[in-house]
Amino acid sequence: MAEPIKRLPKLPVERxxxxxxxxxxxxxxxxxxxxxxxxxELKRMMPEITQKVLIQQLREMEEHxxxxxxVFAEVPARVEYTATELGLGLEPVLLALCQxxxxxxxxxxxxxxxxxxxxxxxxxxxxx
Amino acid sequence: MAEPIKRLPKLPVERxxxxxxxxxxxxxxxxxxxxxxxxxELKRMMPEITQKVLIQQLREMEEHxxxxxxVFAEVPARVEYTATELGLGLEPVLLALCQxxxxxxxxxxxxxxxxxxxxxxxxxxxxx
DNA sequence: CTGTATCCGTGCCGATACTG
DNA sequence: CAGTATCGGCACGGATACAG
Numbered sequence: 001m002a003e004p005i006k007r008l009p010k011l012p013v014e015r016x017x018x019x020x021x022x023x024x025x026x027x028x029x030x031x032x033x034x035x036x037x038x039x040x041e042l043k044r045m046m047p048e049i050t051q052k053v054l055i056q057q058l059r060e061m062e063e064h065x066x067x068x069x070x071v072f073a074e075v076p077a078r079v080e081y082t083a084t085e086l087g088l089g090l091e092p093v094l095l096a097l098c099q100x101x102x103x104x105x106x107x108x109x110x111x112x113x114x115x116x117x118x119x120x121x122x123x124x125x126x127x128x
Numbered sequence: 129m130a131e132p133i134k135r136l137p138k139l140p141v142e143r144x145x146x147x148x149x150x151x152x153x154x155x156x157x158x159x160x161x162x163x164x165x166x167x168x169e170l171k172r173m174m175p176e177i178t179q180k181v182l183i184q185q186l187r188e189m190e191e192h193x194x195x196x197x198x199v200f201a202e203v204p205a206r207v208e209y210t211a212t213e214l215g216l217g218l219e220p221v222l223l224a225l226c227q228x229x230x231x232x233x234x235x236x237x238x239x240x241x242x243x244x245x246x247x248x249x250x251x252x253x254x255x256x
Numbered sequence: 257c258t259g260t261a262t263c264c265g266t267g268c269c270g271a272t273a274c275t276g
Numbered sequence: 277c278a279g280t281a282t283c284g285g286c287a288c289g290g291a292t293a294c295a296g
Contacts, residue, residue, distance in 0.1 A: 008233075008236075011154075011155070011229070012225070012226045012227070012228075012229025012230045012232075012233060013154045013222055013225050013226045013229055014154060014155075014229070015229040015232060015233060016225040016226070016228050016229035016232065017145070017148065017149050017154065017225060019232065020145065021145050021149045026139075026141045026142060026145065027139070027142075064232075064236070065232070065235065065236055086231070086232060086235050089228055089231060090228060092224060093221075093224045093225060093228050094141055096220065096221045096224050097140070097141050097144040097145060097221055098140045098141045098144070099140070100140075100144050100217055100218060100221050101139070101140025101141055101142070101143040101144035102140045103214070103217060104140075104143060104144065104147065104192075104193070104214060105136075105140060105143060107193065107214050108136075108192070108193055
């Protein structure tokens, strides 16, 4: 019991992939990059994800230093998830992935679909 | 039955991740980027990977248009795997992932480990 | 509102043996 | 040399119910 603290891969690329490749992580990061988000907000923004899984993914990203979890001792307990410096460093990387994904979608077959453009320039750093 | 031809995700980032995130894909790409490689070569270069899995990964990457498989009708049958244009477009992306992985390794805990530097500049485009 | 506990399908990967 | 067939483990994610 009590997580043996899963070791990350030694090779940098694999390490990076391991850390971002969760089913919902890119999307979560997309929102969190725009500013601190509460759990309930994230839930509303991604209606398809289960709460359990959402928290799971957040926990992992926290453990990997991508996001920071802050609890505010208020009346209705409030919790905010914020991107760390390390996490923000993923913006260009995710952007690159996104762009290549576009190229791939076009080259491969169907239309570009939802231009999701994961990362918007670091402006308006608080809630959308 | 008969592969429903697994749909790739609609969102570009997820699509890209899905395509690269195989257990051995980054490493395989690393070698293939340096020039066409035979199956036996790849096996020798990555002693840890199973032949079945190696072929599996190659098949998927072929299906996704990252590598091209060429059979040469020679006496001892020869097969070469080469990176496609689309595949080569991943070099900068993998490089970005690699670099961020380094930062992460340092920031997180242990030393930089094996500086794996997945992608080397497009030179010496044939066998190492 | 935020979070935990349980159960379970499925996908990915590995080991091993066999074939043209 | 290049490839297929089989079997099985295990992590991941999803559904659902419950708790502080």
